[in-house]
Amino acid sequence: MKxxxxxxxxxxxxxxxxxxxIRPDGTLLLPICCKCMxxxxxxxxxxxxxxxxxxxxxxxxxxxxxxxxxESEEVP
Amino acid sequence: MSHYTILKTFMKDSTALVKALxxxxxxxxxxxxxxxxxxxYQGDFRKASDLNAHTRSADEAxxxxxxxxxxxxxxxxxxxxxxxxxxxxxxxxxxxxDSRRHNAAWVNKLQQRYxxxxxxxxxxxxxxxxxxxxxxxxxxxxLARR
Numbered sequence: 001m002k003x004x005x006x007x008x009x010x011x012x013x014x015x016x017x018x019x020x021x022i023r024p025d026g027t028l029l030l031p032i033c034c035k036c037m038x039x040x041x042x043x044x045x046x047x048x049x050x051x052x053x054x055x056x057x058x059x060x061x062x063x064x065x066x067x068x069x070x071e072s073e074e075v076p
Numbered sequence: 077m078s079h080y081t082i083l084k085t086f087m088k089d090s091t092a093l094v095k096a097l098x099x100x101x102x103x104x105x106x107x108x109x110x111x112x113x114x115x116x117y118q119g120d121f122r123k124a125s126d127l128n129a130h131t132r133s134a135d136e137a138x139x140x141x142x143x144x145x146x147x148x149x150x151x152x153x154x155x156x157x158x159x160x161x162x163x164x165x166x167x168x169x170x171x172x173x174d175s176r177r178h179n180a181a182w183v184n185k186l187q188q189r190y191x192x193x194x195x196x197x198x199x200x201x202x203x204x205x206x207x208x209x210x211x212x213x214x215x216x217x218x219l220a221r222r
């Protein structure tokens with residue numbers, strides 16, 4: 001799946017929280033839902049956070065620290 | 077349930093690698109633009125064509141860009157090295173003898189510490205403050221707030 005940032009403008013200075021998981025094998029799990037990964041889809045309620053996570057993912061990939069996304073996963 | 081996207085990380089940044097090595101107990105690390113030979117436990121060089129063999133010729137020696145010298149590991153150990161590969165990432169150079177200590181689980185843990193430092197630096201640079209905790213399964217959880 002190709003990653004691209006969404007096109008909806010930011011809502012403003014609302015607080016944003018990201019839960020980032022780093023597994024024992026070093027893989028990074030970033031909170032980005034399928035809706036927010038698809039630029040044309042209706043954004044979810046965590047749009048701002050997911051866009052920040054997406055920005056982080058794109059930066060890591062652009063700088064060669066990561067490749068992906070490999071897959072998505074539901075985590076309790 | 078939360079939806080996550082999984083990224084596989086690669087060690088590319090020498091600063092983050094050095095921090096990860098420090099987390100693993102190796103705080104004295106050489107970082108080199110021009111790679112230097114790796115020494116074996118007998119004080120000779122580790123052979124490039126066979127990491128378990130040794131040579132007295134520097135030309136035949138295996139070289140690395142990031143090195144933990146054996147005196148900081150164990151007197152019976154070989155140097156631990158990381159070679160910068162053609163794609164810019166670092167590959168670990170671990171002899172068969174040292175793979176008992178620096179095994180796949182050790183490399184995974186190093187990779188986790190690397191990912192931690194890279195991710196934390198990035199989110200702090202994005203203006204977030206970060207809290208962290210280690211979950212029961214060894215997963216590191218970073219809670220970033222802004």
